[in-house]
Amino acid sequence: MGCASCGTANGLKPNGCQSNGGCSTGGCNRMNAYDWLHNLPMTSDFCNVVEVSFNKGARKDFFRNPTLHYFEKGDLVTVEGVSGVDVGEISLTGEIVRLQMKKYGAKEHNPDMKKVLRVATERDLEQRRTNKLREPEAVIRSRAIAKQLNLNMKISQVEMQADGRKATFFYIADGRVDFRELIKVYASEFRVKVEMRQIGARQEAGKVGGIGSCGRELCCSTWLTDFKSVNTTVARYQNLSINQTKLSGQCGRLKCCLNYELDTYLDALQGFPNDCEQLQVQKGTAHLIKKDIFKNLMWYVLPDSNKHYPVAIERVRKIKSLNRQNVIPEELEAVEIVSTKVREAEPEFVDVVGQISLRTLEKADRKKRNSHKQRSHNRSQANGENGIKQQADTQNNGQQGKPKNPQQQQQGNKKHRFNKPKN
Secondary structure: OOOHHHOEOOOOOEOOOOOOOOOOOOOOOOOOOOOOOOOOOOOOOOOOEEEEEEOOOOEEEEEEOOOOOOOOOOOEEEEEOOOOEEEEEEEEOOOHHHHHHHHHOOOOOOOOOOEEEEEOOHHHHHHHHHHHOOHHHHHHHHHHHHHHOOOOOEEEEEEEOOOOOEEEEEEEOOOOOOOHHHHHHHHHHHOOEEEEEEOOHHHHHHHHOOEOOOOOEOHHHHOOOOOOOOOHHHHHHOOOOOOHHHHEOOOOOEOHHHHOOHHHHHHHHOOOOOOOOEEEEOOEEEEEEEEEOOOOEEEEEOOOOOOEEEEEHHHHHHHHHHHHOOOOOOOOOOOOOOOOOOOOOOOOOOOOOOOOOHHHHHHHHHHHHHHHHHHHHHHHHHHHHHHHHHHHHHHHHHHHOOOOOHHHHHHHHHHHHHOOOOO
16 A cells, blocks of 8 residues: 555665655555556466446445456546446556455456446546535435434435446444335435445444544545454553543544554563462562563552552562462562653752842832832923923914014015016
């Protein structure tokens, strides 16, 4: 699995997209499968069966290729459907298809296997696009019809065939549901051939999708296709607290990722003794609480004590052999755990009590008040001087603007009259 940038370059090691589960090309999902046999030379017994995926990898099936056209991965093809045709994408071709058929128990020469008709045309793609737009509305309408018939079921998803002649209704129900009347209503309402398919909560979460508590996309919606059973025993082997809220995924069931490291824990636990849940010492009976496979330690707790004691495996076996001989040792001889975490240097504690007195604080407060008063006084004086200056400027401007007496006006007029230029 992997996108185009995850492949090999120049025959060297795989580069990897380094996107950590958020591939921008959309290739790191369950629809993509790496054909690791594509470099093998073609033989005369070439496999004429191809694997075609539908609905973004949610459904895959095998189809025979009777045409002379050689399909490659990613080609859109038109295949035989139920009472019509369907459009899918080629996911695998060549010799690796035989291995996939062997895995799922399909026969290569099965006469009932459906065929690939042709390369998908523009009309086929437009018809598929039109029918896919009907799916959200069909989900809402089908849920309303099921509720009107008082059926204890939930329609999770509706998948339309490319030609619109068939619709698959995926539903969830706790028990058996009699939907004979429901199929008749759906057929008359949507004018399609109806197929009802029951799925579980895990399959529903894979179809809906989402973000898990780890911050990545759900495994069931990206690459996980086989759902294995998960129980609380898996959590006990890994020394996880049985907290249903933390151990459950978005589907409400136990997380599938609990199985990922189970084999590693089972292999590591083979080196631990099995009959050492209780050890007898002089302080009482020590009870086993957990096993640390990384440090090869077994943690015990003594009665009337909340302290946990890590004990080495060899010491546990020795104490157990002594108990069989009716010999009770004095103590467990717990191992001292040294933390490997690097701690930051903490500042040294300085005792400042007595270095600052009340008189010092009062003196500083008095000095602060005096400086504030001095600034206020200087500000008021500056405002007073500015007011006096503005008043004097106003008086001067008033005197300059006063009208002259009549005598001065007559003298001024005479000057202007005598100085008047002649024509």
